[in-house]
Amino acid sequence: MSTSMPTPAQVAHRATEVLDAILADEEFAVFEAATLEYSSDWQCFTGFPVIERWNLDCDKGPLFTEGLRALALKAAVADLTGDERLAEVLVAVPVDEMTHAMIAQPQLFARIAARTGFQLIHQTDQEHTDYTEGDFTHRAYRLAWGEPPARYWLPKDEVDRRVGILTERYASIGMDRAGREHAIDFPA
Numbered sequence: 399m400s401t402s403m404p405t406p407a408q409v410a411h412r413a414t415e416v417l418d419a420i421l422a423d424e425e426f427a428v429f430e431a432a433t434l435e436y437s438s439d440w441q442c443f444t445g446f447p448v449i450e451r452w453n454l455d456c457d458k459g460p461l462f463t464e465g466l467r468a469l470a471l472k473a474a475v476a477d478l479t480g481d482e483r484l485a486e487v488l489v490a491v492p493v494d495e496m497t498h499a500m501i502a503q504p505q506l507f508a509r510i511a512a513r514t515g516f517q518l519i520h521q522t523d524q525e526h527t528d529y530t531e532g533d534f535t536h537r538a539y540r541l542a543w544g545e546p547p548a549r550y551w552l553p554k555d556e557v558d559r560r561v562g563i564l565t566e567r568y569a570s571i572g573m574d575r576a577g578r579e580h581a582i583d584f585p586a
């Protein structure tokens with residue numbers, strides 16, 4: 399294994415193999431259903447809501463596809479390098495949020511990973527959500543599946559701008575720190 403980054407073309411090739419294997423797995427349909435059912439527990443105030451006119455019912459399916467692709471890219475880098483840190487490639491914030499919903503199905507996803515021979519890479523303290531058009535992730539993605547949907551693959555500077563707008567709106571209704579605290583009393 400190499401401890402230097404493989405080329406985007408190498409990653410794209412391996413990522414498509416990983417994704418095809420996941421999609422063909424005997425438990426994939428159960429995994430997909432469980433992940434999308436988990437949607438009632440999605441409460442992040444600065445992940446999915448940065449998507450313009452975010453709608454859970456309309457967006458969860460396409461985001462599921464994007465989350466799978468992001469994890470396939472990470473798995474490809476891990477496979478080609480043996481380095482988990484290098485495998486934490488840059489991912490857009492909404493796509494990263496979907497990977498969290500997938501990882502919330504640990505037994506299913508671990509069985510799929512074991513059967514299909516890929517390493518699930520995602521560790522919050524090592525993740526990088528500073529995706530930018532033209533970066534390594536973008537180039538590898540384009541080679542694997544074409545242009546990523548701009549609705550979900552938002553560049554970091556645009557995510558930051560939108561989080562600023564959300565933070566102001568949340569504050570206007572008493573939700574501070576972008577929804578991470580409030581001073582609302584709940585009378586009995």
